[in-house]
Amino acid sequence: MTSSGVALGTQTGSVIDFDDPRGLGVVQARSGAEYPFHCTAVADGSRTVAIGTAVSFRVVAGRLGRWEADELRPLEDAGA
Secondary structure: OOOOOOOOOEEEEEEEEEEOOOOEEEEEEOOOOEEEEEHHHEOOOOOOOOOOOEEEEEEEEOOOOOEEEEEEEEOOOOOO
């Protein structure tokens, strides 16, 4: 991966960790890569997401120089 500052496109995966009081979580892409996210990255504005939720998300360059998940959206039909 490069640190060009552009989004890497939409991916799918599932939330593997979420600390509600801190608002920090981790999503694992289908490729196995893990990306941290902040509760403000939940697209519907709810600022919370359950562990195990299947989501689509964008990978973006974060403020700390690492790739992060953004625009997390629960998948309607996780079985597809």
